[in-house]
Amino acid sequence: MTTAVKDLSQDRQKQMISAHYAKLARAREDGRKVVYTFVPGNLTELLNNLGLLPVLPEINALQSGMRGKTGDYIHIAEKAGHSEDVCTYVKADIGMLKSGNVGPTGEPLPKPDLLLLSYTGCFTFLKWFELLKREYDCPVVMLHVPYQGDGRITEPMRKYVADQLRDEVIPALEKLAGRKVDYDLLREQLKLSALAENDLVWVLESAKHRPSPIDAYFGGVYYIGPIFTSFRGTTDAVEYYQLLHGEIQQRLDDGLGPVTPEGTLQEEKYRIVVEGPPNWTSFREFWRMFYGEGAVVVASSYTKVGGLYDRGFRHDPSRPLETLADYCMGCYTNLSLPDRINLLEKYINDYAADGFLINSVKSCNSFSAGQLLILRELEKRTGRSGGFIESDLVDPRYFSAANIKNRLESYFQMVEAKRARS
Amino acid sequence: MAITAGIDVGSGAVKVAVMNIDDCRETLSAHYLERIRRRDVMEVVEESLAAALRDAGLRRDQLDYIATTGDGDVIPWRTGHFYGMTTHSRGALYLVPESRAAVDIGALHTRAMRFDPSGRVLQYQMTSQCASGSGQFLENISRYLGISIDEIGPLSLSATDPEKCSSICAVLAETDVINMVSRGISTPNILRGIHNSMALRVAGLLRAIKVEGTILLTGGLARDTGLSAAIADKLKEGGGAGVSLATHELSVQAGAIGAAIWGAFRHGKLAKQQEATRGIT
Amino acid sequence: MDCFVGIDLGSTTTKAVIVDANGRIVGRGITNSRSNYDVAAQVARNEAFTNARFDMLGQALRHEAGIGESGAAFELALTAGYRHECFLGQLARLEDHCRRDLDSDRYTGDRRAMGHALEVIMDGIRKDAAAVYGGGAAARSDFFRDLAGASYIEHAAHVAREGGPAFDRLVGLFDRNIIPVENEQETRTFAQLLMAALDRVSDVSPAQRNAASGVLRRVAAADLREVSAVGTGYGRVRLPFPKENIRSEILCHGLGAHLLFPGTRTVLDIGGQDTKAIQVDENGVVTSFQMNDRCAAGCGRYLGYIADEMNIGLHELGPLALGARRRIKINSTCTVFAGAEFRDRLAAGQAREDIVAGLHRAIILRAMSLLARSGGIRNEFTFTGGVGRNAAAVKALAEVAQDNYGSLTINIATDSIYTGAIGAATFALRGAVQGAARN
Amino acid sequence: MSLATQEAPMAAGELADLVGSATRLYEDLELKAVRDWKANDPARRAIGFLPVYVPREVIHAAGALPVGIMGGGDQIEIVRGDSYFQSYICHLPRSVIELAVSGRLGALDGFVFPSICDVIRNLSGMFKVLMAEKWVHYLDLPQNFDRASGGKFYRHEMATIANGVSALTGIEVTNERLRDSIRLYNENRRALADLQALRVQSPWLVPATEYYLLLRASYLLPPEAHTQMVRDYMRLSRTSQRHAQDNIRVMVRGAFCEQPPLGLLRTLERAGCYLVDDDFVLGARFIPEPLPEDGDPWQALIDGFLYKSLPTASKYDVNATKEAEVVQRARDVRADGVLLIAPSFCDPALLDQPMLARALDKAGIPYTSFKYAEDTGQFQVIREQAGTFADAIKLWGTK
Numbered sequence A: 001m002t003t004a005v006k007d008l009s010q011d012r013q014k015q016m017i018s019a020h021y022a023k024l025a026r027a028r029e030d031g032r033k034v035v036y037t038f039v040p041g042n043l044t045e046l047l048n049n050l051g052l053l054p055v056l057p058e059i060n061a062l063q064s065g066m067r068g069k070t071g072d073y074i075h076i077a078e079k080a081g082h083s084e085d086v087c088t089y090v091k092a093d094i095g096m097l098k099s100g101n102v103g104p105t106g107e108p109l110p111k112p113d114l115l116l117l118s119y120t121g122c123f124t125f126l127k128w129f130e131l132l133k134r135e136y137d138c139p140v141v142m143l144h145v146p147y148q149g150d151g152r153i154t155e156p157m158r159k160y161v162a163d164q165l166r167d168e169v170i171p172a173l174e175k176l177a178g179r180k181v182d183y184d185l186l187r188e189q190l191k192l193s194a195l196a197e198n199d200l201v202w203v204l205e206s207a208k209h210r211p212s213p214i215d216a217y218f219g220g221v222y223y224i225g226p227i228f229t230s231f232r233g234t235t236d237a238v239e240y241y242q243l244l245h246g247e248i249q250q251r252l253d254d255g256l257g258p259v260t261p262e263g264t265l266q267e268e269k270y271r272i273v274v275e276g277p278p279n280w281t282s283f284r285e286f287w288r289m290f291y292g293e294g295a296v297v298v299a300s301s302y303t304k305v306g307g308l309y310d311r312g313f314r315h316d317p318s319r320p321l322e323t324l325a326d327y328c329m330g331c332y333t334n335l336s337l338p339d340r341i342n343l344l345e346k347y348i349n350d351y352a353a354d355g356f357l358i359n360s361v362k363s364c365n366s367f368s369a370g371q372l373l374i375l376r377e378l379e380k381r382t383g384r385s386g387g388f389i390e391s392d393l394v395d396p397r398y399f400s401a402a403n404i405k406n407r408l409e410s411y412f413q414m415v416e417a418k419r420a421r422s
Numbered sequence B: 001m002a003i004t005a006g007i008d009v010g011s012g013a014v015k016v017a018v019m020n021i022d023d024c025r026e027t028l029s030a031h032y033l034e035r036i037r038r039r040d041v042m043e044v045v046e047e048s049l050a051a052a053l054r055d056a057g058l059r060r061d062q063l064d065y066i067a068t069t070g071d072g073d074v075i076p077w078r079t080g081h082f083y084g085m086t087t088h089s090r091g092a093l094y095l096v097p098e099s100r101a102a103v104d105i106g107a108l109h110t111r112a113m114r115f116d117p118s119g120r121v122l123q124y125q126m127t128s129q130c131a132s133g134s135g136q137f138l139e140n141i142s143r144y145l146g147i148s149i150d151e152i153g154p155l156s157l158s159a160t161d162p163e164k165c166s167s168i169c170a171v172l173a174e175t176d177v178i179n180m181v182s183r184g185i186s187t188p189n190i191l192r193g194i195h196n197s198m199a200l201r202v203a204g205l206l207r208a209i210k211v212e213g214t215i216l217l218t219g220g221l222a223r224d225t226g227l228s229a230a231i232a233d234k235l236k237e238g239g240g241a242g243v244s245l246a247t248h249e250l251s252v253q254a255g256a257i258g259a260a261i262w263g264a265f266r267h268g269k270l271a272k273q274q275e276a277t278r279g280i281t
Numbered sequence C: 001m002d003c004f005v006g007i008d009l010g011s012t013t014t015k016a017v018i019v020d021a022n023g024r025i026v027g028r029g030i031t032n033s034r035s036n037y038d039v040a041a042q043v044a045r046n047e048a049f050t051n052a053r054f055d056m057l058g059q060a061l062r063h064e065a066g067i068g069e070s071g072a073a074f075e076l077a078l079t080a081g082y083r084h085e086c087f088l089g090q091l092a093r094l095e096d097h098c099r100r101d102l103d104s105d106r107y108t109g110d111r112r113a114m115g116h117a118l119e120v121i122m123d124g125i126r127k128d129a130a131a132v133y134g135g136g137a138a139a140r141s142d143f144f145r146d147l148a149g150a151s152y153i154e155h156a157a158h159v160a161r162e163g164g165p166a167f168d169r170l171v172g173l174f175d176r177n178i179i180p181v182e183n184e185q186e187t188r189t190f191a192q193l194l195m196a197a198l199d200r201v202s203d204v205s206p207a208q209r210n211a212a213s214g215v216l217r218r219v220a221a222a223d224l225r226e227v228s229a230v231g232t233g234y235g236r237v238r239l240p241f242p243k244e245n246i247r248s249e250i251l252c253h254g255l256g257a258h259l260l261f262p263g264t265r266t267v268l269d270i271g272g273q274d275t276k277a278i279q280v281d282e283n284g285v286v287t288s289f290q291m292n293d294r295c296a297a298g299c300g301r302y303l304g305y306i307a308d309e310m311n312i313g314l315h316e317l318g319p320l321a322l323g324a325r326r327r328i329k330i331n332s333t334c335t336v337f338a339g340a341e342f343r344d345r346l347a348a349g350q351a352r353e354d355i356v357a358g359l360h361r362a363i364i365l366r367a368m369s370l371l372a373r374s375g376g377i378r379n380e381f382t383f384t385g386g387v388g389r390n391a392a393a394v395k396a397l398a399e400v401a402q403d404n405y406g407s408l409t410i411n412i413a414t415d416s417i418y419t420g421a422i423g424a425a426t427f428a429l430r431g432a433v434q435g436a437a438r439n
Numbered sequence D: 001m002s003l004a005t006q007e008a009p010m011a012a013g014e015l016a017d018l019v020g021s022a023t024r025l026y027e028d029l030e031l032k033a034v035r036d037w038k039a040n041d042p043a044r045r046a047i048g049f050l051p052v053y054v055p056r057e058v059i060h061a062a063g064a065l066p067v068g069i070m071g072g073g074d075q076i077e078i079v080r081g082d083s084y085f086q087s088y089i090c091h092l093p094r095s096v097i098e099l100a101v102s103g104r105l106g107a108l109d110g111f112v113f114p115s116i117c118d119v120i121r122n123l124s125g126m127f128k129v130l131m132a133e134k135w136v137h138y139l140d141l142p143q144n145f146d147r148a149s150g151g152k153f154y155r156h157e158m159a160t161i162a163n164g165v166s167a168l169t170g171i172e173v174t175n176e177r178l179r180d181s182i183r184l185y186n187e188n189r190r191a192l193a194d195l196q197a198l199r200v201q202s203p204w205l206v207p208a209t210e211y212y213l214l215l216r217a218s219y220l221l222p223p224e225a226h227t228q229m230v231r232d233y234m235r236l237s238r239t240s241q242r243h244a245q246d247n248i249r250v251m252v253r254g255a256f257c258e259q260p261p262l263g264l265l266r267t268l269e270r271a272g273c274y275l276v277d278d279d280f281v282l283g284a285r286f287i288p289e290p291l292p293e294d295g296d297p298w299q300a301l302i303d304g305f306l307y308k309s310l311p312t313a314s315k316y317d318v319n320a321t322k323e324a325e326v327v328q329r330a331r332d333v334r335a336d337g338v339l340l341i342a343p344s345f346c347d348p349a350l351l352d353q354p355m356l357a358r359a360l361d362k363a364g365i366p367y368t369s370f371k372y373a374e375d376t377g378q379f380q381v382i383r384e385q386a387g388t389f390a391d392a393i394k395l396w397g398t399k
């Protein structure tokens, strides 16, 4: 294996993120207002438009997980009366809050001036902000995003969201910012969003090549970073994705496989589609269980939680509120279960996968409830091997490396045996 | 003044305390413990009460109140029943007046409770449906190791290099333990390792109820000096300033003692009520 | 003969199977894996080779003149003699360990009494063994620990009753010293043991003996060549095998079940410490599976624990449950709590049989949940693992499966405990064939 | 077609008989009562709905019988239901699936899944896959409690349900029909309010299990039959020979979806607790007050939901009012303490607990909390906890 080289895009992303945290650290001095909000259905363009700074508690939890802090945080939350059973993102956040709310840069994060509850695809979000509301006693504005129960977005649904945006969300944000939304600017932002979205889709779809130049899960979680967080609709994001596009094009031209922490993967033995979020506390170890066996993830649903673009949706500058509504309702976690099955089936076929694997996380009912049916249906429809492992997002108690490795090994052997037969 | 009996029916043993209580003094006149060992529980209860009364030099009809606790609500001739945490708290307070919390580790359950100076339970936490880390668990392990229960504590205390063992099934422990023996790990190190993992859970329970001050170990495993040392260490590790662990030779009787004391309390109340009604009529 | 070995290092028992170049099973070996995995694997493998030689011996004897009609009986007697020899060897080692242990400080007070008691107990065990191997009594188990243990406890109880040292103390001596014994191997060779066994066979004329000893010598000297070996099972990572010779137990079980019953589509294996539900395709390739965690509830040990609680042998549990009349739902999940619930229910006047049947049903329901998670039950349904030997468990399984998945063929093989090892041995054979083809 | 043809389930007029028939309904997992009801007229349709809240009036007005699906409790063995859910998901959906795949829900012609939590939401999709031949609808109750946006959206959601059910029954939901249905359900609301008042006044007259069974009956019976049942019960219970015991009064919160088994309720009572208020079978009294019977009936239902429904964990609490409500309610029903219970792995209920606990702490109302599952069979720990809780209040009173 060749040694890993830091790609330019990676550096770029790092810079963007630290610049954002620097802004947050200075928010109070700079007199900027801070809004806490969630990844799925986030209204980044609106917040940027008004000069508001977003904080995404899920990202904090995830990063605390990667830095090995969540064990303690969860402990603190459980001590404060939270049940062992509930979503650990919430507990990691509560624990972090109770430990001084220190962010990944080592500086405390500013308190929210507003909680923007754009509730897409997960009921726990409601509870999460109810809890934060009681900690911070700041206003909450609620955007109810209806669920695509019947597998489509209807006009009344769209109208409901757009109405809420116009009549409740935007006025609340404007009041906080002390200025009005600049709709010309908003259209400009949405145009930039769509540009970045184009490149992101190209990058994710590059995995259709053999060998795939990317790992669409372990690498993918880095690729979605900017667009899922605070940078959608900025030139920064556009440039990042251009850079990334170029780099992946280069790998394709060179016939290279994906980058892993131990350098370029030499032999693509298994092409896998993955459903479900990764584990963050043992992310590297988890990843190694894949590339160590020559497995490459060619498509994943997790990289669609903050926006699903590969079915053609792009932010549309000509109808700003409606397009934001469609974006919110279109995130992966807001899809009905039958539709999730359709999407995964399509991935398995389009990406010529050898099999698919579900990482079921204990925390997330939104993802996990029904995954076993998804497994059965996909096996039936595609005839390919399905695997099922269980872990958690950020609770180190629920990552049993030996157990998962055992299952993955058996699973890859199963894929191998099945392939040998057909 | 009241003479009362407290009967604590556990899943491993029956405990009986006979007490003599007047306004200013509570005196334990006799106590008795009998392990159930796969026998009919009611038989053991009868036997134990008889033995305790004999030791106290009393007849059954001299008792003012028979209070049960634990699974004792199946005893038809009881006067009243109090629940385990109510009685263990009161018992703990009797045995060690400065205690403000207790951990009762019995054959199947572990429970931690915090109480105020009057014995009122303020907060508690119990383990539930898994016997890992219970008294029965330890008993099983000692059997696989070929040692008697009373040897567990002293052996554990002599450990030099405790083996790390995390959540072990009380039943499958056999394999793990035999495995450790095969790997050449000494009995003390195995025992202390197990004590450490049990202590971790206990410390977790205690932390959950935010204890401060003196904690008394009650229940059968209070006699296990190895376990109490392990718990004390864990509490220290957890930065448990202001927390200290106590044991008492009668710790196992805490539930029965507590029941007997509450029995006297209720007896007094009932008597007053009767007086009051008599006064009216 | 070329031999391909499969070793299934289970949590309770270790199994070894040998197949020949045609894939025919020629040898089986099983031992307790409670202690040392390496030793267990070695013992099981040796036993499988012994078994293979006995297999050859049986064939040879059938063709040998001079032994004649009584060949089968002779073979049986010889096998028993062989086992008896092995047993006595282990017993001698146990006694040795116990004696050394008695020199420790622990026994300063009662060393003489304990020593004397030990002598009496050992004599008793030797007598029991003679009866068992002489065909006069039924063996409770195949394993030294169980056999010697049962016998030891009986005699220890007697000694204690007669005023000897306390029962707990005597049992403690056994429990402590059985572990090293299980970690040691037989030092005598197959040929030595076989000759000793021959001396134990009483019913033969000198001529027969002569004829037989020639065959024995030949078989003992026969060249059994281990071409390759594949390891599997719970403890497989501990095996000193290269990575490509270690297979997941799921795959081995799937293949093994397929080899035993080619129509198999769903496999349920309830072993001592784990339970697996496996779906296989028409070639025996695993398509999906589920396993349980390290919790005794739901595997064989659950029943073992209950049997211990009731103070009866594991093999008596099933027949007892078959006598049930009423259906009882056991509320406790945990094995230990179930034991307590058992006593509570007995105290409440419920019938033993009914409760025990309820416990059997509980373990089957847990397995059902695992099966459901792996994709349900499809025809044919093969039930493997040690619990397959328990008739009441099989009955409960058949009922629940029938009620929920309709009419099914349920396969249970006498060899089912070897399923994983059979799969592993076949993988060894296939791997060797493929390797040869590649070179 | 009228729903009123079902004869009243009362025969002998004895309390035991009445409770017996409520028990039979509770045990009726095969939905025999629904089959019988449908057998009277081949045109009849029945619609199943999941816990917490659906506007039953709309289904009823479309000529169908709304039937509550509350899981299988501890009455069924889960054999196939486990193949759909991991161990860390609550128990209710697996028993619902078990009921479905074993054919026990065959009497139902359609299903409505109200938005409660992610589990129920995904379950609606699973029903769409598994029961492709049936009408399955996810009812997205508004989490925005404003007439202009949430109200408008809700009107739309109700219309979808009305159309869906009408397509099955051939009966259109006219304003007239809807007002009639509201009237019938209002009667039921009044009866349940009276029953609740009786229980607060004399809890020994309304044991927890009986109260619970009566509520459950409302999920299988036509509204007028159920109203009758409740009225009969009260009459009989008032004249019964039941006496007060030395128990404390408790209020229960957290059981709005997966239901505790009867054994648990019995355990609580045996451990010395009278239940004087709870949130079991919440959908039966989610909007406790009668709704306006004239004017726009849709608006009546909308306003009922937006402004008059009870707070519960599955409903977003805009202004952080749930704490005040719990404290107020506990005082109103003169509860000595509160049991915060929750099904294992139920995120909504469990995430609510710390908020409620803090409020109770502040108000000086004792509380204790524990988890259960609908098929919990072991009550030892629960008994200990509830018993200790009751002991403490009996020995020291409430501060």
Ligand SMILES: Nc1ncnc2c1ncn2[C@@H]1O[C@H](COP(=O)(O)OP(=O)(O)O)[C@@H](O)[C@H]1O
Pocket (backbone or CB within 6 Å): B009, B010, B011, B012, B013, B014, B070, B105, B106, B107, B108, B109, B134, B135, B136, B138, B139, B149, B150, B152, B153, B218, B219, B220, B221, B223, B224, B225, B252
């Ligand atoms: N010295 C000791 N060391 C360790 N365990 C002990 C000791 N003495 C008693 N025990 C254990 O205590 C348990 C019984 O405790 P007890 O509090 O009476 O339980 P319960 O109330 O559930 O019957 C038994 O499991 C027993 O093995």
Ligand SMILES: Nc1ncnc2c1ncn2[C@@H]1O[C@H](COP(=O)(O)OP(=O)(O)O)[C@@H](O)[C@H]1O
Pocket (backbone or CB within 6 Å): C009, C010, C011, C012, C013, C014, C270, C271, C272, C273, C274, C299, C300, C301, C303, C304, C314, C315, C318, C384, C385, C386, C387, C388, C389, C390, C417
């Ligand atoms: N004769 C028997 N009767 C009933 N159960 C038995 C019998 N023999 C073995 N078992 C059961 O089988 C289990 C061991 O199964 P096995 O498949 O050997 O386990 P593993 O593969 O985990 O080592 C024991 O725990 C026991 O419950």
Ligand code: SF4
Pocket (backbone or CB within 6 Å): A058, A087, A088, A089, A090, A121, A122, A123, A124, A125, A333, A363, A364, A365, A366, A367, A393
């Ligand atoms: S339940 Fe899932 S989607 Fe919701 S907050 Fe937790 S991890 Fe995120």
Ligand code: SF4
Pocket (backbone or CB within 6 Å): B129, B130, B131, B132, B168, B169, B170, B171, B172, C294, C295, C296, C297, C333, C334, C335, C336, C337
């Ligand atoms: S792990 Fe062991 S002790 Fe725990 S529930 Fe399972 S059988 Fe019981």
Ligand code: SF4
Pocket (backbone or CB within 6 Å): D090, D091, D092, D093, D116, D117, D118, D119, D120, D257, D258, D314, D343, D345, D346, D347, D348, D349
């Ligand atoms: S019990 Fe809780 S988690 Fe389960 S379906 Fe109901 S609300 Fe959802």
